Amino acid sequence: MLDKVFVYLKEFATLQQSYQLLVLIVSVSFSYWLNGIYEKSIAKHSDNKDPSRLLQTIQTICRIVFPLTLSLLIFLGEFILDRLSLPTTILHIALPLFLAMAAVRLMIHFLRAALPNSQWITTGETIISALVWGTFVFYSLGWLQPILVTLDSVYILSLESIKLSILGFLKLILMLILLLLGSLWLSHQLEQHLKSVTILDKSMQVAMGKILKFVLITTALVSALSSVGIHFTSLTVFGGALGVGLGFGLQKVASNFISGFILLFDSSIKPGDVITVADTFGWVVALNARYVVVQTRDGVETLIPNETLVTSEVVNWSYSNRKVRLKLPVQISYQDDPELAMAIMVDAAKRQPRVLTFPEPLGILLGFGESGLDLQLRIWINDPESGMANIRSLINIDIWKGFKEAGISIPYPRRDITLLQHKDPT
Numbered sequence: 083m084l085d086k087v088f089v090y091l092k093e094f095a096t097l098q099q100s101y102q103l104l105v106l107i108v109s110v111s112f113s114y115w116l117n118g119i120y121e122k123s124i125a126k127h128s129d130n131k132d133p134s135r136l137l138q139t140i141q142t143i144c145r146i147v148f149p150l151t152l153s154l155l156i157f158l159g160e161f162i163l164d165r166l167s168l169p170t171t172i173l174h175i176a177l178p179l180f181l182a183m184a185a186v187r188l189m190i191h192f193l194r195a196a197l198p199n200s201q202w203i204t205t206g207e208t209i210i211s212a213l214v215w216g217t218f219v220f221y222s223l224g225w226l227q228p229i230l231v232t233l234d235s236v237y238i239l240s241l242e243s244i245k246l247s248i249l250g251f252l253k254l255i256l257m258l259i260l261l262l263l264g265s266l267w268l269s270h271q272l273e274q275h276l277k278s279v280t281i282l283d284k285s286m287q288v289a290m291g292k293i294l295k296f297v298l299i300t301t302a303l304v305s306a307l308s309s310v311g312i313h314f315t316s317l318t319v320f321g322g323a324l325g326v327g328l329g330f331g332l333q334k335v336a337s338n339f340i341s342g343f344i345l346l347f348d349s350s351i352k353p354g355d356v357i358t359v360a361d362t363f364g365w366v367v368a369l370n371a372r373y374v375v376v377q378t379r380d381g382v383e384t385l386i387p388n389e390t391l392v393t394s395e396v397v398n399w400s401y402s403n404r405k406v407r408l409k410l411p412v413q414i415s416y417q418d419d420p421e422l423a424m425a426i427m428v429d430a431a432k433r434q435p436r437v438l439t440f441p442e443p444l445g446i447l448l449g450f451g452e453s454g455l456d457l458q459l460r461i462w463i464n465d466p467e468s469g470m471a472n473i474r475s476l477i478n479i480d481i482w483k484g485f486k487e488a489g490i491s492i493p494y495p496r497r498d499i500t501l502l503q504h505k506d507p508t
Contacts, residue, residue: 105159196266261302289346341388430480
C-alpha cells in the first residue's frame with residue numbers, strides 16, 4: 083500500500099500528471115456550477131407550497147447529481163488522456179471514489195424514500211456506507227478480486243439442483259436489499275399518484291396501491307433469487323412444506339391479510355370514515371394489510387385487526403350518508419310551558435353552525451316523567467369526525483341560559499316521606 087502511495091506522489095511531481103490535476107479541478111468546478119443551475123431550476127419550476135420540503139428535495143437531488151456529474155466528467159477526462167497516451171493513474175483512482183460517493187447517496191435516498199418513518203434508517207445508512215466504502219478500499223488496494231475468488235470457491239449450500247457459495251449468498255442479500263428498496267420506493271410513488279386520481283374512490287386507491295406493492299415485492303424476490311441461479315422449480319418441495327407450516331402457524335395473519343382486501347374491495351370502510359367498534363369511536367386514518375388505524379377524539383390511535391371488522395358488528399357513521407342525528411334529552415317541571423321550552427331548545431340548536439338547517443332541529447314532548455315533562459331535541463350534523471359530545475355541550479349550555487332567562491326550571495327527583503307514629507298497645 084505504501085508503495086502505491088509513493089508512486090502516486092512521484093507521479094504528481096511530473097508535468098504530465100498536471101493534466102490529471104487540471105481535469106479534476108475543471109470537473110469539480112463544472113459540477114458545482116451545474117449543481118447551482120439544477121437548484122435554481124427546481125426552485126423556479128416547483129409549485130411546492132411547503133418551503134422546508136422543497137429545500138429538502140433540492141438538497142437530496144443536488145447531493146446525488148453532483149457526484150454523478152463529477153464521475154461522468156472524470157471518465158471523459160480519463161478517456162481523452164488515455165487517447166493522448168498520457169498517464170491516468172490518479173483519475174483511475176478518483177473515478178471509483180466518486181462513484182462510491184454517488185452510490186452511497188443514491189442508496190440512502192432510496193432507503194429514506196422507501197422507509198420514511200422507520201426506526202432502522204440510521205442503522206441502514208451506516209451499513210450501506212460501510213459496505214460501499216469498504217468495497218472501494220479493497221478495490222483500490224487490489225484485494226477485491228482475490229477476495230471474490232475465494233468467497234466464490236466456498237459453498238454453504240450444495241444440493242442436486244441448488245449450489246450457493248458465500249459470494250452467491252452475499253450477492254443474494256445485496257440484490258434483495260436493492261430490489262426491495264426499489265420496489266418499496268416505486269410502490270410509494272405509485273400510491274401517491276393514485277391519491278390524485280379523482281375517478282377512483284378512496285377504497286379503490288388503497289386497494290390498487292396494496293396490490294401494486296405486493297406485485298412489486300414479489301417480483302423483487304423472484305428476480306433476486308434468479309440472479310444467483312435459484313429458480314422456483316428447484317424449491318417446489320421445500321416451498322410446499324414451508325407453505326403447510328406457515329398455513330398452520332400464521333392462520334390469523336393470513337385471515338387479517340385477506341380480510342383487509344375484503345374491506346378494500348367492498349368499500350364498507352374507507353379512510354376518513356367515522357366508525358364505532360365495541361367501545362372504540364373514531365375515524366379511520368389508514369387501511370393496512372393486517373389492521374386498520376382508528377384515531378379517537380383523545381388522539382389515541384387504535385389498531386383494529388381486519389378480521390375483527392369483517393366478523394364483528396361495526397357502526398359506520400358515514401357509510402353512505404354523512405348526516406348523523408343526535409338526540410338531547412331535557413326535562414322541565416310541570417309548572418312550565420313545554421311549547422316555550424321546546425322553542426328555546428330549537429333556537430339554541432339553530433345558533434350552532436355545525437347543526438344542519440335541513441333537516442331542521444325539532445323539539446318534541448316524549449312523555450310525562452316522574453319528576454317532570456320529558457322533552458327531546460333532535461338535530462342533524464354532517465361532520466361526526468369533529469365530535470358529538472362537544473356539540474351536545476354547546477347546545478346544552480345555550481338551553482340552560484335560555485331556560486334561566488325564561489324562568490323555566492329543571493326539576494330534580496323529589497320524594498315525600500311520611501312517618502307513621504307507632505302506638506303502644508299498653
